[in-house]
Amino acid sequence: MSPNKLSKVPLTVIGGFLGAGKTTFLNALIRGGISDNSLIVINDFGDINIDAELIDYRDEQMLQLSNGCICCTLGGTLAEQLAKAMRLHDRPDAVFIETSGVADPARIADIAKVSRRLDLAEVVCLVDGSQARRHHVDPFTAETWRAQLHAASRILVNRLASDDSAEEAWLIALLRRLNPAARIENMDRQASFATLAPAPAQAAPKPLYHIPVSGGGWTSVSVPICTPVDAERLQRLLLDYRDALLRAKGFLYRQDRSPRQLLQFSGDRVTWQPAVGSPGRCQLVCIGRSGERFDALVADLQPLGGV
């Protein structure tokens, strides 16, 4: 039996709030060179796994879980699928799980604690620095956002304005308070890679956060949009509903551009880029807080669909 069959398989959990940069980070890891025999697990909150199309990896080594957040159904799909993968003759050298943006990574990391074959390597939490104040104070997002940070062994901050050292100092102090034990890095300073070592072990005990399981007021919808859209109109619509809409992403055609485009909405930004790969379905997945405003957004999106 090879040593590979005897040793435990390292599990890396990649968490962080909706649109924080998890998929971008995972792609950077893959490009940077992980073992070819790694297993990548991707969980989107919506019923369509857009992230899976954005990951630059071999299909047969990817496990796609959609239809809600995996941390709410831990006993089911994820644990079963992982156990199956670990039993394979050629089991993976490493496992990377990209959680949904509303998941509690701690619950996923717990899988490693009870597994004889997995060893928890790292829990990474991505933070969109430009949205931190909002996510930290908004009662709807705060609990989830903080719990994700609390679970991390490494926190990666991106999108902080480079000339705003006061904002950076405020955010680092906040992150340090929320999780004294994590290593904190500002990804936008790759040149010097400002790494802040974890606080000493005697730091104050971590506060306990708990993410309400099963939904917690989150909702998602996938809207088919078959005809080319007026991009300006769609952007305005998404921004008008940003009080209820936390994330949108999908593949669409624009009236003024070809080919098929990838639309991303996170924070207060809408971006478009040409979609790579073969033409597929055109859908916009929206994730936000359930209620009248979200329903109104969906109603306003329907006429764009051309169905």
Ligand SMILES: Nc1nc2c(ncn2[C@@H]2O[C@H](COP(=O)(O)OP(=O)(O)OP(=O)(O)O)[C@@H](O)[C@H]2O)c(=O)[nH]1
């Ligand atoms: N400027 C900047 N933009 C980023 C960075 N990381 C991600 N983005 C952009 O932010 C948007 C969301 O990035 P993703 O990597 O898809 O975020 P995610 O956390 O996987 O999103 P969900 O899985 O939907 O929660 C995309 O438009 C990215 O291009 C970053 O480090 N800097």
